[in-house]
Amino acid sequence: MTTSSSALQPVIVGAGPAGVRAAEALVAHGVRPTVVDEASRAGGQIYRRPPASLAQRSAQALYGFEAGRADAVHAAFDALREHIDYRPDSLVWNAHGGRLDVLHGPTRSTSSVPFGQLIVATGATDRVLPVPGWTLPGVYTLGGAQVALKFQGCAIGQRVVFMGTGPLLYLVAYQYAKAGAKVAAVLDTARLADQLAATPAMLRQPAVFAKGVYYVAWLRAHGVALHRGVRPLRVLGDATESRVAGVAWHDGREERTLACDAVGVGYALRSETQLADLLGCRFEFAPLHRAHLPVRDAAGRSSVGGVYLAGDGAGIMGADAAEWAGERAALALLVDHGVAVDPARAETLERKLHKLGAFREGLERAFPVPSDWAAQAPDELVVCRCENITAGTLRQSVAENGTDEMNRLKALSRVGMGRCQGRMCGVAAAEILAHATGLPLQQVGRLRGQAPIKPIPIQLAVREPAEGAGA
Numbered sequence: 218m219t220t221s222s223s224a225l226q227p228v229i230v231g232a233g234p235a236g237v238r239a240a241e242a243l244v245a246h247g248v249r250p251t252v253v254d255e256a257s258r259a260g261g262q263i264y265r266r267p268p269a270s271l272a273q274r275s276a277q278a279l280y281g282f283e284a285g286r287a288d289a290v291h292a293a294f295d296a297l298r299e300h301i302d303y304r305p306d307s308l309v310w311n312a313h314g315g316r317l318d319v320l321h322g323p324t325r326s327t328s329s330v331p332f333g334q335l336i337v338a339t340g341a342t343d344r345v346l347p348v349p350g351w352t353l354p355g356v357y358t359l360g361g362a363q364v365a366l367k368f369q370g371c372a373i374g375q376r377v378v379f380m381g382t383g384p385l386l387y388l389v390a391y392q393y394a395k396a397g398a399k400v401a402a403v404l405d406t407a408r409l410a411d412q413l414a415a416t417p418a419m420l421r422q423p424a425v426f427a428k429g430v431y432y433v434a435w436l437r438a439h440g441v442a443l444h445r446g447v448r449p450l451r452v453l454g455d456a457t458e459s460r461v462a463g464v465a466w467h468d469g470r471e472e473r474t475l476a477c478d479a480v481g482v483g484y485a486l487r488s489e490t491q492l493a494d495l496l497g498c499r500f501e502f503a504p505l506h507r508a509h510l511p512v513r514d515a516a517g518r519s520s521v522g523g524v525y526l527a528g529d530g531a532g533i534m535g536a537d538a539a540e541w542a543g544e545r546a547a548l549a550l551l552v553d554h555g556v557a558v559d560p561a562r563a564e565t566l567e568r569k570l571h572k573l574g575a576f577r578e579g580l581e582r583a584f585p586v587p588s589d590w591a592a593q594a595p596d597e598l599v600v601c602r603c604e605n606i607t608a609g610t611l612r613q614s615v616a617e618n619g620t621d622e623m624n625r626l627k628a629l630s631r632v633g634m635g636r637c638q639g640r641m642c643g644v645a646a647a648e649i650l651a652h653a654t655g656l657p658l659q660q661v662g663r664l665r666g667q668a669p670i671k672p673i674p675i676q677l678a679v680r681e682p683a684e685g686a687g688a
């Protein structure tokens with residue numbers, strides 16, 4: 218089928234590295250996309266821009282080694298502004314019948330955005346595995362701690378412990394310490410042996426590997442205590458249990474504690490896949506990501522005609538890959554609608570994306586999800602904080618009802634039924650269910666995406682009932 222480029226009606230959800238490069242490629246081929254992003258400024262997570270009122274910090278101060286790439290992505294987007302229909306502050310909370318339901322945050326107004334083609338570039342959030350005490354004020358995800366620093370220019374506490382695993386663990390600790398915050402310790406659940414074994418694979422991207430080594434060396438040189446192979450035990454509260462006062466962990470030999478007033482915790486990232494789910498994309502379990510992900514071909518085509526997937530929203534591959542995947546998906550969209558593109562460029566992008574695979578495998582091996590997390594989670598641990606559902610309640614559901622599938626577990630226990638719709642607790646609940654049933658993680662399934670995919674004022678959903686909206 219041949220379509221004139223002006224007859225296309227593409228919408229891109231997400232103005233991170235993937236969305237920006239997708240928009241750029243479409244514009245370069247004479248197409249004017251609509252770009253919808255819930256953030257107030259383009260850049261996505263890694264290249265998040267502070268509000269104009271706080272924008273005195275240099276790119277170097279905000280993005281460190283990534284300053285050059287951040288500037289390049291921001292400049293590319295700024296140059297596109299005349300050629301795209303940009304909708305900032307606009308949350309896509311539902312998708313149905315070729316339209317997106319959008320909430321404009323500042324005005325609380327809603328709109329319905331039609332699309333002919335859709336590029337979903339919705340990025341990722343932290344993978345959360347709770348620890349007793351994680352609901353105390355003063356506990357943040359690693360990503361949340363970084364957003365506070367990058368966007369608002371503030372630290373989450375005066376004396377901060379970072380805990381969990383993943384590349385973000387050391388990066389955020391480095392960024393905090395570099396910005397002048399007191400980092401009391403970095404507690405990594407991965408063992409040094411994991412990281413050494415993964416080194417050959419990670420050396421496939423020597424520059425990225427070198428940055429990781431630098432962060433660790435810098436933290437050590439600046440007196441930050443680094444402990445590997447730990448098992449987090451609990452976040453300790455103050456006398457009134459009204460805020461964080463410390464952390465306790467096991468170092469393999471004994472229990473240890475450390476005083477702090479804030480904790481950043483996370484276990485790498487999980488893809489934001491709900492929109493792809495509402496659009497009907499087929500999902501498969503991806504062992505590398507330990508998650509069910511929407512299936513895409515090497516060019517970013519999903520299983521649904523006209524829907525393309527790019528960036529971390531379809532599997533965590535990092536910011537450089539997001540840029541390449543965004544551009545590649547846009548080229549696929551153009552080709553699918555009869556617009557000529559440079560096939561050599563498409564091939565180059567696919568080759569670069571393919572080459573990253575071995576490195577990503579290395580990263581997952583270097584920072585594995587703790588295999589004993591579910592076994593160690595005490596019954597009283599709150600897994601779903603929206604609905605206050607504990608690990609014990611989930612286990613009880615398995616024991617009493619024979620529950621062995623995530624959506625059934627949700628129906629019976631209410632896990633994942635609250636404001637976050639399982640975005641925060643879904644990973645942990647699946648780990649508990651797999652452990653309690655003895656089934657492999659892929660067999661317990663995933664929570665189906667439901668509208669609204671992120672919290673919206675309830676009266677808006679009532680005023681504008683939409684197909685597929687439900688609990």
Ligand SMILES: Cc1cc2nc3c(=O)[nH]c(=O)nc-3n(C[C@H](O)[C@H](O)[C@H](O)COP(=O)(O)OP(=O)(O)OC[C@H]3O[C@@H](n4cnc5c(N)ncnc54)[C@H](O)[C@@H]3O)c2cc1C
Pocket residue numbers: 230231232233234235236253254255256260261262263264307308309310338339340341342343359360361363364385388486489492527528529530534535536537539670671
């Ligand atoms: C909190 C956080 C911090 C990170 N920090 C770093 C870092 O410092 N260094 C590093 O190398 N990597 C970092 N990463 C990973 C890195 O951000 C990603 O690899 C990269 O940004 C992926 O680009 P992307 O375009 O796929 O997604 P993102 O950059 O995440 O962009 C996705 C965009 O989609 C928008 N969006 C999502 N859902 C909706 C919706 N429903 N409606 C409207 N808009 C929506 C978001 O507002 C966002 O702007 C971080 C990730 C997270 C989650």
